[in-house]
Amino acid sequence: MKKIISLSLLILGTIILSGQAKEDSLQFSRISTEILNNGKGYNELKELTKTIGHRLSGSEAYEKSVKWAEQKLRDAGADKVWLQEVIIPVWERGKESLHIKTSNGNWKSLKMLSLGNSEGIGGKDVSGEIIMVKSMEEYDKLPAEKVKGKIVFFNYPFNQAHIQTFIAYRDAGAYRRTAATLTAKKEGKFAIIRSLSSAFDDVPHTGAMRYEEGIPKVPAIAIGNTSADELENLLKMQNITAKLNSNCGMKGERRSYSVIGEITGKKDQDVIVVGGHLDSWDVGEGAHDDGAGIVQSIEVLRTFKKLRIENNHTIRVVCFANEENGTKGGKQYAKTAKENNEKHLFAIESDAGGFSPRGISLEMDDTRRNQIKSWINLFLPYGVYNFEGKYSGSDIAPLHEEGVPTAELVPDPQRYFDIHHTEEDTFEKVNRRELLLGSTVMTQLIYMIDKNW
Amino acid sequence: MKKIISLSLLILGTIILSGQAKEDSLQFSRISTEILNNGKGYNELKELTKTIGHRLSGSEAYEKSVKWAEQKLRDAGADKVWLQEVIIPVWERGKESLHIKTSNGNWKSLKMLSLGNSEGIGGKDVSGEIIMVKSMEEYDKLPAEKVKGKIVFFNYPFNQAHIQTFIAYRDAGAYRRTAATLTAKKEGKFAIIRSLSSAFDDVPHTGAMRYEEGIPKVPAIAIGNTSADELENLLKMQNITAKLNSNCGMKGERRSYSVIGEITGKKDQDVIVVGGHLDSWDVGEGAHDDGAGIVQSIEVLRTFKKLRIENNHTIRVVCFANEENGTKGGKQYAKTAKENNEKHLFAIESDAGGFSPRGISLEMDDTRRNQIKSWINLFLPYGVYNFEGKYSGSDIAPLHEEGVPTAELVPDPQRYFDIHHTEEDTFEKVNRRELLLGSTVMTQLIYMIDKNW
Incomplete structure (x- = not known):
């Protein structure tokens, strides 16, 4: 019934807007034609991914990407470009390896990645017997003495359905x-998870984990789907010993930056933000996550300038620092906006x-939501x-x-979680x-909001 | 206004069907869950593309794919599998090359593909000066004497907008x-076209061309976008000679087959067809075009069997022969259906x-169209x-x-014309x-049509 009401509203919206809609439809088409014919985002993404590559917060590569984004915003025609200071956590991976010993006594290497923010074990080996659970419910039922001194394999699948x-x-x-944390609470040595992956391959996926205050910080690592399948099958037949060597860990904090560029509003300086995050995990090239969002956002600004669309309000591109392991960039941005009494539309x-x-x-x-929904025929x-x-x-949640x-x-x-947080997230x-x-649709939406809000 | 009417109909449809819709929605979900968890289409496509590869009509590879499809339909649980004889044209590419000579006197090779069905020049060289036109209108205005003995470069771009x-x-x-044909009519030696490609790369795209009855059969070839850009820029500054060597041509006809499998209707033997074409061009692996359509269609049949969905009517998978350069499979299928007085729903x-x-x-x-549209909330x-x-x-047009x-x-x-008819159309x-x-949605639609028609 809800759907039916919203469709009725939509129809009403269409009728009311029909005179205006034609002009907007032409502007949508100008925006789309400009970007599909002359958009620079794809080549910019190639630059970012191929000359800088992955760019974890705190890394030298991230600092390079700050300079790069600053320049690209200037090239795009921003009236004003600046860096916003952000104190970010520094996490480093270092060398790492996982081996399993099967009943024939041989050690076999498995592809793995420590989860982001995990502590390692200072470059030493730690080994123990693996205990496998399919779910948290199953793990909760395990008595602590069965976990103590063991390695816990959380074999929970990504639900393909x-x-x-x-x-x-x-x-x-x-x-x-x-x-x-679950593993540490029962005195396990470290945790292995099945990667959060929609692909039927052996690529491990990293990503942020958290430690609970006051609980020992044991390592957590991810293995790819086919390694997880293999381990699952082996564990049904025999005991398996795993040996982890890892060196990762938090290395304090560092002063860094989000990168911001804007075109000044012609009517007022109320702000419309479009952004993505400039940092990435420390594998692959951070192409889809989130180099794409960065170059798409810069394209929005460039398109407004190129087509000389008169923006009533300030349109601001924010390339947020540190989304992946702290969202400090997003938090700092909202804090600064509040301190400066900036009005964000x-x-x-x-x-x-x-x-x-x-x-x-x-x-x-709902009022704003329904207004945007009433534009559906323009977007279809x-x-x-x-x-x-x-x-x-998550960067704009604050x-x-x-x-x-x-x-x-x-x-x-459909394709995102095949490559998300992996070596495979490449240009x-x-x-x-x-x-x-994607740039086209964001530009079109901002055009409508700038005009109507 | 038209859109508004169809949305009103949709709402009406939703209200009327709401009791039934719940049951259908559950069946949609069963179908989707089965296919996303257990679908075999992806692995089957890997087999088809990696063990057989491309499979132009008339090639030995195509004959292998006939045997392969027959077996896959049996494996999927078809009640009946058969081959339908089709007389198909045989076209062969052979060796081919294109060189251009610039003002420094050196010959340079350009990547190229003869267009499908084009005649070659019997392995000899043919050369001449290139004349470039941007459009048919520009070509039409050219006097025949300006084209005679020349090579015509139709530099018409794929419209990215x-x-x-x-x-x-x-x-x-x-x-x-x-x-x-346009080139031959003004006594040009051969035609070069800019590939029908959305990619900014140098991959040439083949595809079917036609000769007009009674006009000399001069060769036609395609070059990739970056070669076309290069040639365009060179031609603005200097005269360019091109030299083609090609050996392609029609080699008569051959007896071959479309592959058909069906599950018999429980209520009647009226037929619902789901299909794709088994042949491909002779480059790449014919993965998207149209290995995908083949394995998706087989998946529909398998899913009906696996989930034991009672089909009222006969559901028939047709793997059509010779879509790419003749659509003889589609024509033969419709002819046979008519001869056999089969009713196709x-x-x-x-x-x-x-x-x-x-x-x-x-x-x-419109009656049937609106009925299907009324199911939109199930598909959303x-x-x-x-x-x-x-x-x-085109296979079901007859x-x-x-x-x-x-x-x-x-x-x-968005991605299809980057790789369509090229070396890049791979698994x-x-x-x-x-x-x-794709298989899921076709299965869901056929479930609805089988039940309601």
Whole structure:
């Protein structure tokens, strides 16, 4: 019934707007034609991924990407470009390896990645027998003495049956976040998780984990799906010893920066934010996550300048620092905005991969939501039909907490978790047209909001 | 206004069907869960592409794919599998090369592909000065004496600004089909076209061309976008000589087969067809075009059997022969169906790549179209929202001419023309989840049609 009401509203909206809609439709088409023909985002992404590569917070590569983004915002025609200081945590991986010993007595190496923010074991070996559980419920039932001194393998699968892969990701994500602490509470030595991966391959996926205050910080690592399958099968038949060597850990804090550029509003200086995060995990090239969001956001600004669209309000691109392991950039941004008494009208983030856009997720009151939904006929020719999501990106969550209406670009979700947080998240996995369509849709939405809010 | 009416109908449909819709929604979910968890299409596509590879009509590889498809249909649980004889044209490429001579006197090789069905020059060299035109209109204005003895470069670009890439493909397709005949009519030696490609790379795209009756059969070849850019820039500054050596041509006809498998209807033997084409061009692996459509269609049959869905009508998978350079398989199928007085309720084809489905294009009367549209709320959770297309696949066009309602799966169109008819159309370009979602949506639609028609 809810759907029926919202469709009725949509029809009403269409009728009321029909005079205006024609002009907007022409502007949508100008934006799309400009970006698909002349967009620079794809080549910029190639630069970012191939000359800088992955760029974890605290790394020298991240600092290079700060300079790079500053320059690209100037090239795009920003009226003002600046760096916003952010104190970020520094985590380093170092060397690491995992071996298992089967009943024939041989050690075999498994591909693995320590989870981000995990402590290692100072470059020493730690070994023990593996105990496998399929779920938290199963683990909760295990008496502590059965876990003590063991290595816990949380063999919880990424649920392939979810059409919306982000649901499967969130579902399995609980294991990534908590496996270490759960293991430590029962005095296990370290935790292994099955990667949060939709791919049927052996690529391990890293990503942030957390330690619970006051609980020993045991290591947590991820293995790829085929290694997890192999381990699962072996464990059904025999006892397996695992040996981990790792050197990762937190190395204090560092002064770094988010990069910001804007075009000044012609009517007022109320702010519309479009952004992504400049940092990435320390594997692959951070192409879909989130180089795509960065170059798409810069493209929005460039397109406004290039097409000489008169923006009523200030349009600001924010390349957030430290989304992956601390979201310090997002927090600092909202804090500074509040201190400076800046009024933010709206913020949108692109942080779900540079795939064909399908929708815009809206985290805001129903009046604004319904207004945006009433524009659906303008967006449909661009493949954007889904305005049902009610979440937005983690970098702009602190802004939302201050009452700012926020949104996230919703690209096709089928391929993201094949490559997310892995060696495979490279430029080659990004398609030019898909990437540029994401910029197109964000530019179109900001054009509408700038004009109507 | 038209959109508003169809949305009203949709709402009405939803209200009327709401009791039934719940049961259907559960069946949709069973189908999706089965295919995403246990679908075999992705591994089957790997087999087809990696053990057989490309499979042009008339080649030994095509004959192998006939045996392969026969076996896969049996494995999927078809009640009956058979081969339908089709007399197909045989075209062979042979060796080929293109060189250009610039003002420094050196010859330089350009990557090229003869267009499919083009005649070559019997392995001899033919050379001449290149004359470039940007469009047919420009070519039409050229006096014949300016073309005589020359090589015509039809430098017409694939229009990147179209969101629906098939529109850009059809638009530029006129050059692929007619360049040779246009050239011959003004006594040019051969034609070069800019590939029908959305990629900014140097990969040439082949595809079918046609000769006009009574006009000399001069060769037609395609070059990649970056070679075309290079040639365009050179031609602005100097005269360029091109030299073609090619050996391709039609080599008569051959007896071959379409492969058919079906599960018998429980209520009657009226037929619902789901299919794709088994042949491919003679480059790459024919993975998206159209190995994807083949394995998706077989998956439909397997899923009906596996889930024990009682099919009222006969569900028939057709792996059509010779779509690429003759559509003899589709023509023969419709002819045989008519001769046998078979009643066909519906036919759907998947031949636009194994990408995430977005819609179903419907070529049928408005009553049936509106009924299918009324099911939109069932399809929306699977990302399928677009029922506005009014075309269907070329293999089932002859059935449609006999009055059969037809349809085509509409996948996301952004990546297809990067790789279509090229060396790059390989298994690695196919994503498991996207491919299986295509099978899911076709199974769901056939479930609904089988039940309601």
